[in-house]
Amino acid sequence: MREIVATVLENKRIADGIYSLTFAADEETVVRPGQFCMIGLVGFPLRRPIAVCQAAGERVTVCYQVRGSGTRSLARDYKAGEKLSVLLPLGNGFFVAPDEKRIAVVGGGVGIFPLISLIRACAGKKEIYAYMGFRNRAALCMEYEMQRADHLTLATDDGSVGFHGTSVQAFMSELDEVKPDAVFACGPTPMLRALKSAMSGRGIPVYVSLEERMGCGIGACLVCVCNRTGGAHARVCKDGPVFEIGDVEL
Ligand SMILES: Cc1cc2nc3c(=O)[nH]c(=O)nc-3n(C[C@H](O)[C@H](O)[C@H](O)COP(=O)(O)OP(=O)(O)OC[C@H]3O[C@@H](n4cnc5c(N)ncnc54)[C@H](O)[C@@H]3O)c2cc1C
Ligand code: FES
Numbered sequence: 610m611r612e613i614v615a616t617v618l619e620n621k622r623i624a625d626g627i628y629s630l631t632f633a634a635d636e637e638t639v640v641r642p643g644q645f646c647m648i649g650l651v652g653f654p655l656r657r658p659i660a661v662c663q664a665a666g667e668r669v670t671v672c673y674q675v676r677g678s679g680t681r682s683l684a685r686d687y688k689a690g691e692k693l694s695v696l697l698p699l700g701n702g703f704f705v706a707p708d709e710k711r712i713a714v715v716g717g718g719v720g721i722f723p724l725i726s727l728i729r730a731c732a733g734k735k736e737i738y739a740y741m742g743f744r745n746r747a748a749l750c751m752e753y754e755m756q757r758a759d760h761l762t763l764a765t766d767d768g769s770v771g772f773h774g775t776s777v778q779a780f781m782s783e784l785d786e787v788k789p790d791a792v793f794a795c796g797p798t799p800m801l802r803a804l805k806s807a808m809s810g811r812g813i814p815v816y817v818s819l820e821e822r823m824g825c826g827i828g829a830c831l832v833c834v835c836n837r838t839g840g841a842h843a844r845v846c847k848d849g850p851v852f853e854i855g856d857v858e859l
Contacts, residue, residue: 610699610827613638617691618668620684624750627719628684629662631670632693640664641702642727643795643818643851646671647826649694651686653679658823658846660723660795661698662751669697672722672751699826700850703727703793703816710735713789714758715780715804717742717796723818724795725754732757738787742776742796745769760787777803789813794854795820802859815854821845 615632623629640661647656657679663670675684712735716724721741739758743749746769755761763771764779772779795818808815824832828847836858837843
């Protein structure tokens with residue numbers, strides 16, 4: 610992990626309330642799928658955690674939804690040429706075992722962004738079934754990136770595009786035919802909870818990337834602690850954000 614002063618190359622709206630930000634690091638940055646960065650914003654004491662969507666050479670791209678004052682400032686105040694203080698790469702990221710040849714990727718909302726980097730890393734090496742959920746057509750983005758998967762199912766809450774329902778429902782409706790060796794998921798907690806309950810007892814490993822409020826992002830402040838099954842605790846920023854689904858309480 611290192612702290613860099615990055616230069617914003619591009620910060621553009623790609624869907625309703627969603628932006629793609631590309632910045633240049635000072636040197637080549639190696640980031641595993643599922644790792645994240647902490648972005649410092651002028652006037653905000655706490656950095657904001659955002660998954661890395663793509664890292665190529667010195668260029669790093671993150672995608673974010675405008676939710677509160679920090680992401681609003683990021684969208685409004687950081688045009689090309691502005692400087693950003695960024696900590697990266699952080700967290701463990703996804704690990705796909707060599708014998709996991711057919712994988713399912715299940716994402717919802719901003720949870721699709723870390724999964725896009727997983728799809729890119731596995732394209733051509735694994736057989737990928739992707740199930741990606743959005744609120745509606747206006748929130749749909751990065752379709753060309755998701756199409757790197759061998760099989761892509763889009764789902765929307767209102768049925769305006771693809772499957773009418775959640776990405777978990779779309780995935781579960783095909784699970785018995787697809788029979789993945791492992792499942793990788795990221796999205797809102799209720800979605801992950803539904804996935805946990807639907808996959809319980811099926812003997813297929815499921816790995817989830819959790820979203821918790823964070824203070825430091827480097828394991829020091831304990832703001833992000835979650836409960837492990839059995840009573841122990843874990844720091845989402847340092848021990849995660851990716852966990853085996855049975856390992857954590859949701
Ligand atoms: C590992 C990780 C990866 C993430 N990746 C992405 C991503 O790729 N794209 C994306 O749009 N969002 C992502 N998020 C969520 C993102 O961090 C929050 O939406 C963002 O911090 C909200 O900041 P704000 O100032 O706009 O909101 P405010 O509500 O004003 O924020 C107040 C405080 O709460 C924290 N906070 C608020 N909501 C969340 C949240 N859902 N998760 C974590 N902290 C939160 C903020 O960081 C800030 O410290 C990720 C979160 C985590 C933990
Ligand atoms: S955010 Fe500080 S320990 Fe995780």
